[in-house]
Each structure stands twice: as structure tokens, then as C-alpha cells.
Amino acid sequence: MTHVTQAPVPARVVLNHADIDRALTRIAHEILEANKGSKDLVLLGIPRRGYPLAVRLAQKIAAADPAVDAAAIVGQLDVTMFRDDLSHQPTRPPHRTQLPLSGIDNKVVVLIDDVLYSGRTIRAALDAIVDLGRPRIVRLAVLIDRGHRELPIRADHVGKNLPTSSAEKVRVRLEETDVIDGQAVNEVVIEAGA
Amino acid sequence: MKHLLSTEGLSLSNAVRILDTAEEMAAVGDREVKKLPALRGRTVVNLFFEDSTRTRISFEAAAKRLSADVINFAAKGSSVSKGESLKDTAQTLSAMGADAVVIRHWASGAPHRLAATDWIDAAVINAGDGTHEHPTQALLDAFTMRRHWTKLAGLPSSGADLKGMRVAIAGDVLHSRVARSNVWLLRTLGAEVTLVAPPTLLPIGVEQWPCSVSYNMDETLEKGVDAVMMLRVQGERMNASYFPSTREYSRRWGFDDNRLRALDRLGLKDTIIMHPGPMNRGLEISAAAADSPRSTVLAQVRNGVSVRMAALYLLLSGDTREPAATLKESN
Numbered sequence: 001m002t003h004v005t006q007a008p009v010p011a012r013v014v015l016n017h018a019d020i021d022r023a024l025t026r027i028a029h030e031i032l033e034a035n036k037g038s039k040d041l042v043l044l045g046i047p048r049r050g051y052p053l054a055v056r057l058a059q060k061i062a063a064a065d066p067a068v069d070a071a072a073i074v075g076q077l078d079v080t081m082f083r084d085d086l087s088h089q090p091t092r093p094p095h096r097t098q099l100p101l102s103g104i105d106n107k108v109v110v111l112i113d114d115v116l117y118s119g120r121t122i123r124a125a126l127d128a129i130v131d132l133g134r135p136r137i138v139r140l141a142v143l144i145d146r147g148h149r150e151l152p153i154r155a156d157h158v159g160k161n162l163p164t165s166s167a168e169k170v171r172v173r174l175e176e177t178d179v180i181d182g183q184a185v186n187e188v189v190i191e192a193g194a
Numbered sequence: 195m196k197h198l199l200s201t202e203g204l205s206l207s208n209a210v211r212i213l214d215t216a217e218e219m220a221a222v223g224d225r226e227v228k229k230l231p232a233l234r235g236r237t238v239v240n241l242f243f244e245d246s247t248r249t250r251i252s253f254e255a256a257a258k259r260l261s262a263d264v265i266n267f268a269a270k271g272s273s274v275s276k277g278e279s280l281k282d283t284a285q286t287l288s289a290m291g292a293d294a295v296v297i298r299h300w301a302s303g304a305p306h307r308l309a310a311t312d313w314i315d316a317a318v319i320n321a322g323d324g325t326h327e328h329p330t331q332a333l334l335d336a337f338t339m340r341r342h343w344t345k346l347a348g349l350p351s352s353g354a355d356l357k358g359m360r361v362a363i364a365g366d367v368l369h370s371r372v373a374r375s376n377v378w379l380l381r382t383l384g385a386e387v388t389l390v391a392p393p394t395l396l397p398i399g400v401e402q403w404p405c406s407v408s409y410n411m412d413e414t415l416e417k418g419v420d421a422v423m424m425l426r427v428q429g430e431r432m433n434a435s436y437f438p439s440t441r442e443y444s445r446r447w448g449f450d451d452n453r454l455r456a457l458d459r460l461g462l463k464d465t466i467i468m469h470p471g472p473m474n475r476g477l478e479i480s481a482a483a484a485d486s487p488r489s490t491v492l493a494q495v496r497n498g499v500s501v502r503m504a505a506l507y508l509l510l511s512g513d514t515r516e517p518a519a520t521l522k523e524s525n
Binding site: 078080081082086087089090091092093094095096097127130131132133 | 215218221225226227229230231232507508512
């Protein structure tokens with residue numbers, strides 16, 4: 001999806017391509033460390049941008065531990081139907097939920113999303129997981145934690161803590177999902193609110 | 195989209211959106227917990243003025259898988275048999291807080307009447323009206339065809355249409371709302387439709403429909419076809435004799451064992467045989483054809499639940515705080 005901005009919004013880049021890559025490398029190693037290895041690991045990305053991040057993390061984990069097959073530990077978890085704001089928003093078409101073949105029962109599931117804000121998406125994700133199976137542990141990794149939590153939810157692994165005002169917008173752009181002016185981009189920007 | 199009344203006015207983007215959503219809904223049927231919380235607290239009324247088993251059960255299963263509350267209302271044994279009008283029935287349901295009304299009615303246009311008036315402020319889904327339309331049946335047929343068609347091409351089904359697919363719809367077109375809904379929807383999706391029927395069972399004005407017409411089943415098969423949809427001979431709607439005998443009908447228009455063998459002989463190994471049900475075995479479709487690996491009859495029933503989940507979800511999950519007037523404008 002391309003974001004078209006009508007008027008030039010004052011925006012500043014807080015993470016560039018290399019910063020995102022370094023943060024993901026660190027998170028990948030943190031996940032392995034917290035799990036004491038790669039045993040039973042499953043990475044579930046939340047659409048849209050959590051999934052490409054999960055794929056990148058799985059590749060980094062596979063690079064660090066040759067016993068891991070990146071494609072076999074990664075999945076996508078759609079939370080649309082579990083949101084608490086379904087009747088307060090225009091209709092959202094659901095995305096695909098795709099679990100690794102091994103399933104999630106008795107696994108260590110790491111949920112992956114791009115930005116942690118109110119925490120409501122993660123609450124929906126926890127509900128979605130319960131309907132799919134019973135993991136041994138559920139952890140949370142996010143690229144950006146921008147604060148302003150509305151629920152008692154906390155991330156286990158954070159790429160960058162970004163203090164923001166709630167009027168500002170944090171945009172994560174990844175080459176897998178975002179093309180601007182024909183250019184694939186990897187960056188995190190803060191746009192000033194109106 | 196506020197109502198789903200017909201496929202004639204359904205745009206390509208909306209049709210593909212319903213089919214894509216249905217594709218995601220289909221996955222729920224394979225899960226341990228076959229339920230989503232999306233429509234919790236919403237009430238869906240099945241308002242059936244005509245007999246139906248699979249459509250009603252299918253809508254009921256769809257609504258329940260989305261956690262909606264379901265009220266079943268059959269005209270038989272209700273106040274309708276005491277002479278209550280559609281308006282009073284609708285207003286009663288409205289007072290009970292129905293969010294969606296799934297209506298089947300013997301009169302063509304009854305769902306449109308319900309949607310156009312202010313009798314009830316709920317989403318209206320047409321589950322078959324007279325000899326007019328049956329949009330969810332056409333959508334589930336298109337869903338079944340799209341899965342087959344994209345699988346042959348080795349493509350993902352999401353986002354795809356039916357461009358280039360050759361579909362024959364055979365049998366009692368005159369009384370069939372399924373045929374009408376399918377003709378409109380398949381045209382929108384880019385398929386080439388041929389109606390095959392005796393002249394007595396084709397409606398007046400069929401030459402204006404976006405499809406071709408054939409009076410010969412064997413010729414149509416020989417020209418090559420990717421899906422054959424057999425329609426039920428609707429005995430209950432036939433007040434006159436439209437064909438000399440059932441024997442002659444099944445020989446000339448039915449999908450019998452000879453025609454099943456003909457598909458193999460003609461090298462049409464990927465042609466599927468569809469039927470909206472309930473089947474008159476031995477009349478429009480032979481038992482061997484209905485039970486052959488080409489038959490998609492049971493897949494159609496399964497897909498029906500997914501498609502109806504998608505329709506209910508897309509009509510009911512939007513912003514409820516918006517005033518009804520603006521919703522109708524964006525329809």
C-alpha cells in the first residue's frame with residue numbers, strides 16, 4: 001500500500017534501513033537467548049507489517065543457528081476478527097492466518113508486530129491464539145514501542161523505545177509492503193500530528 | 195454495501211472482496227475452535243416464507259460461526275399463517291433488535307421492498323426471492339469455480355476473477371433464480387456463460403441476457419466447457435407441462451451416464467459438474483454423475499457457509515455509530 005500525503009507533513013526519519021536491520025539482528029539474538037536456543041520456537045507476525053518482520057527475524061535466527069529452517073518456524077496471525085473496535089471502524093477485510101506445519105501447541109510463540117501503541121492489537125492476538133491452540137509460552141517482540149498503553153501489556157523484545165505524543169503518527173515502511181514513488185523503502189518516520 | 199439483494203448490481207470489486215473474505219473464512223472450518231468473535235452481540239434473523247433446508251442451515255451455521263445470535267422464523271406455524279403482512283412482521287423483528295434479516299420469499303422483489311422501506315433498519319440479505327435472484331448461491335458457485343479455475347492455472351485464488359472460464363448452465367432456467375444470479379455474477383467476473391434448456395424452459399427476453407443460449411446439450415459439451423451447472427427441475431413451480439415426460443427430459447437435457455462418459459471421450463478431464471441442490475437424482479442428474487469425482491455438490495455446500503460468513507461479516511461489522519442515511523448513500 002502506498003501512502004500518499006496530500007500536503008507535505010513535517011516528518012523525521014528515526015530509523016533508516018541499517019538501523020532497522022541492526023535492531024532486528026539484536027532482537028533475533030535476544031529471542032534465542034531468552035529461549036536458551038531455538039527449541040520449539042514459532043514466530044507469528046501480525047499483518048500487515050508484522051509478518052515481513054517475522055520473516056526477517058526467522059532468517060536471522062536461522063543464520064545464527066544452522067539447525068533452524070527459517071520457513072518452518074514462521075507464520076502469520078490475523079487478528080481482525082478479534083479486535084474490540086470492529087463496530088467503531090469501517091469494515092476491515094480479514095487477512096490470512098497461516099500457522100507453521102508444526103502448529104503452536106506446547107510451542108514458544110513469539111508474536112511480532114511493527115509498532116506497540118495502545119496494546120489492543122496484542123490483546124486481540126492473544127484471543128486469536130487461544131482459539132488456535134495452547135502454546136507453552138507467548139512472548140512479544142516489536143520494532144517500535146511508542147508508549148501510551150491502554151492495557152496491561154508489555155513487550156519482551158523492543159527494537160527502539162520511541163517517546164511520542166499521541167498526536168504524532170509513527171509510520172513503519174518496509175520494502176515488502178511499501179513502495180513510495182516506485183522506490184522500495186525501509187524506514188521508520190514520525191509525522192507531526194495536525 | 196448495506197444490503198445484499200442481487201448480483202445484477204454487484205460491482206466486480208465488491209464481488210471479489212466477498213470471495214476473498216470467504217477464502218479467509220473457509221480456514222475457520224478447519225480449526226479446532228470453529229468460531230470467530232466478530233459478530234458477538236449481533237442478531238441475525240432467518241426469515242423464511244418458503245421451505246428451505248440447506249440455505250437456512252447454511253446461514254445459521256455462518257452466523258453462529260461468527261458468534262451472532264440467530265433467530266429462525268418460518269412462515270409456517272407463525273403469525274404469517276394468520277394473515278400478518280410483511281410490513282408487520284418486519285416491524286416486529288425491528289422492535290426485537292434484529293441487525294440483519296436473511297429473507298427468503300415466494301414473491302420476487304420482497305427483499306428489495308424490505309430494504310427500500312423504513313420498516314426495518316437492518317441489513318437485508320436476499321436468500322432467494324421468487325424466480326428473481328439468489329445472490330449467495332451464485333457467490334458460492336463462483337467461489338467453487340474460482341478455486342477450481344485458479345488451481346488449474348496454479349495461481350492463488352485471492353483477488354482472481356473467472357476470465358475465460360466456459361460455464362454451461364443447464365435445465366429449468368425459467369423458474370431458476372440461481373440461474374439468473376449466476377448469469378449476472380459470472381458475467382461480472384468475466385466467465386462465458388451458455389444456457390442450455392428446452393425453449394419452453396427459457397424466459398422471455400433471454401436473448402438480452404449477457405450469455406449465449408443453446409438447445410442442445412451434446413453440442414455444448416462438444417464445444418468444450420469447464421463447468422456444467424445442472425439446475426433442479428422445479429416441480430412445485432410448474433403449473434403447465436413444459437416437457438412431454440420426465441424420461442424425455444432426462445434423456446435430452448439431463449446429465450446422464452452417457453454424457454459423463456462423453457466428458458472423458460472429449461478429453462475434458464478438468465470439467466466439473468455442479469448442482470445447487472436439492473438434486474432430483476435420475477431426472478436432471480444421474481447418480482453416477484452426482485457421485486463422480488467431477489461433482490462439486492458437497493464442496494458447494496461447504497463453501498456456502500464460508501461465503502455466507504463473508505457476506506454477514508462485510509454487511510454487519512462496519513461502523514454502527516454512523517447514521518443510517520450516510521450508509522445508504524455509500525451503497
